[in-house]
Amino acid sequence: MKLITKTDELAAFCKPLADVEYVTVDTEFMRERTYWPRLCLAQVAGPDDAAAIDALADGIDLSPLDELMANPRVLKVFHAARQDLEIFYLRMNKVPTPLFDTQVAAMVCGHGEAASYESLATKLAKAKIDKSSRFTDWSRRPLSERQITYALSDVTHLRVVYEKLKKQLEKTGRLPWIAEEMAVLNDPGTYRADPEQAWRRLKPRGASPRLLAILKEAAAWRERTAQRIDIPRQRLLRDEQLLEIASHAPKTVDELAATRGLGRGFAEGWQGRELMEAIERGRALPEDQLPVRDKAPEQLRAPGAVVDLLRTLLRLKAEQAGVAARLVANADELDRMAAGKRDLHALTGWRREIFGDDAIALIEGRLALALAGDQPKLIEVPVSA
16 A cells, blocks of 8 residues: 655656556545545556555645656556546646546447446456445545555556456457547547636526626626635526526616525625626627527427337447447437438447448338347348339
8 A cells, every 4th residue: 555645755656657558547536615626636556556646745746647647658547537637637737648548448348338447347357346435535634544445446456457448449449449439538628617608508598698698797707706716606606596697687786685595795795796797797798799599409300210210229239249329329319310310420430330321221221120039130121123
């Protein structure tokens, strides 16, 4: 069990890892009381060594860890990487690359829709994970031996999981599929919170352009303020309060204080003053600059029977290919395909090869589904002369 609490220890640990093929990485963080995730512990394992790095240790400088994460020669292996990568992106202003996500790889290798780390560790590494420390407070010090052991198990068994998944991918020729799936995780936009777009998450009823302008300014104020003082946005102002404020567009402090659950202390304080300024900006926005709502989803006429057939075909083809059906196509794509749309992710690349071509053939009547016992099978339909 290795816990690193000093910068020189961290530098000594990271130095030899700069020359290895890959490292496995995980983090423990807290964000219940903050806007930004607060890194508490980072776990890293190379081929021969592993360590838990105390990010809250007094005086520790995490630069050696950041340099390792930025090293383009070392593959960084995570499981369900999205939140871990957000932490490193916020620290480094760049995404650690290159990347490998074992949850995505497990879906490609047929281990289920969203295989957990524990299930993969049990199945592939024959390891039993003690989950009793999963929801402990990682910001409290000192860390217990049980916490550190649990944290390190998240990267030590991950080495075996990665090696076995990689062999499966190489054997089936599916390593390029992983590269395609990593595109979203490699995109810095995945981790940016743009205050100017915060209003789009909210769902006002019957919103006029002017109401939307006020909502946009108020939501942007909430987002910027929550970021600046580092508290959850809902703790600053709840969504329903924001929608009520945009709907009524208060012009005075008294009117603002009448918002349900807001209180006079908020309305008369600095938050209320800044929020009123945001409301006024929305009220004064020129007509030609008023925001518009995203277009309502297109009303598709997707025959239910066709959707049902596509769903059955997807399950059949995914099982035959040994890949998670959710990775091939989602419910929205099946609806759009049944309605005649063809500009779909499921009809490109490897997805078209294992599902898309047969899906189109099924829709066009060149393939049929039948039962062989209790299992569906495909039958080619003769083409009329």
